[in-house]
Amino acid sequence: MTPASPLALLGVLLLALGLFWPRGAGWGAWLYLGAALADALAKGPFSGPAQPALLLGGLLALRGETLWQRPWLAPLRRYLLLLSLLLGLFALKALPHPREGLSPWLALLHGGAFLVAYLALSVGVGAGVMCALQDLRLRRAPEKAVKGAPLWSLRRLERGYLRVGYLATTLGLGSGMAWAFGYFGNPLSLDPKEVSVLLGWLSLTLHFLLEERLRGLPRAGLLLLAYGLLLFAFLGAPFLASRHPSRLGF
CATH class of the missing domain: 1.20.120 (Four Helix Bundle (Hemerythrin (Met), subunit A))
Structure with missing residues (x-):
């Protein structure tokens, strides 16, 4: 190679x-x-x-x-x-690319990256959705937003955790592609786990691209879509016809 x-x-x-x-x-x-x-x-x-x-x-x-x-x-x-x-x-x-097995170090990097990604995104997406809804209340009914969490506090949580989650997802996706790259000779395929992770990563990328323009329900919807796709890759895709080692059967 x-x-x-x-x-x-x-x-x-x-x-x-x-x-x-x-x-x-x-x-x-x-x-x-x-x-x-x-x-x-x-x-x-x-x-x-x-x-x-x-x-x-x-x-x-x-x-x-x-x-x-x-x-x-x-x-x-x-x-x-x-x-x-x-x-x-x-x-x-x-x-x-030649076919190679999954090295222990690459497996540790891959699994550890997604563990960090799920932990960070669970907090970041939750804070982001709350931030989007609070922003919507402030613009439509300010009197109802008084009881909610401060917008700046939610925004700070969202930015910090989403960035960590995005970086970890990128590292996990890249290491997974490196494994598929060497073992199957192709880093991308119509595999349910790979496709859902890639679409989730693209949705997070789109969120950062449109960060200044997205507000309210579209912002919350995009974050939930990204998190849902990544969660499906973890909990749902292993039950489908996947080439990933985590696949499960009934």
Whole structure:
């Protein structure tokens, strides 16, 4: 296996951090470009679809990093980073990988990351839904909001725990893709557990992308959708036809 695969995978993880940590976007972009170079040296320049995707994703992420100091362009920066993430996932699917077993360290990282993710998201989503409903009451019926929790306190809880949960989910998803990558030769498939985790992660990403615009019921609904998808991956998907080691039967 060429270094392109682990470099691209690490780049995806760092770009996810780049949504609220500027250095993550820069480091992820350079890892993308390094993965493209490694793949070009191994197979020749532009010998497959992964190299153009990594080059384009890396350049877009570098451009997005330069917009960090311009708050009024935050939606554009987040859009560029999300597009870079999708290009990185496409490149991971296009790169070849040998079959390997699940190492104990990767299993520990994968399980531990999702444990932290579920704990943090349980608090963060709950506080976020309460915050969205309190904001709705303040705008529609301020007299009813007096008995509720302070908005700033709920917002502080939401931001802190959601960020931790998002980072842990990204790490868990990335380590799971790395395992599927090496064992099945394909990091993405129509597996119920993989699809539900990926959709939950995308819903959380969308929440951060639209953070300044979402209010009230749409904000609460998006958070509940993301948490519901991740909870289904943990409690429901193992009973379905899954290739994951946690699958269960009746």
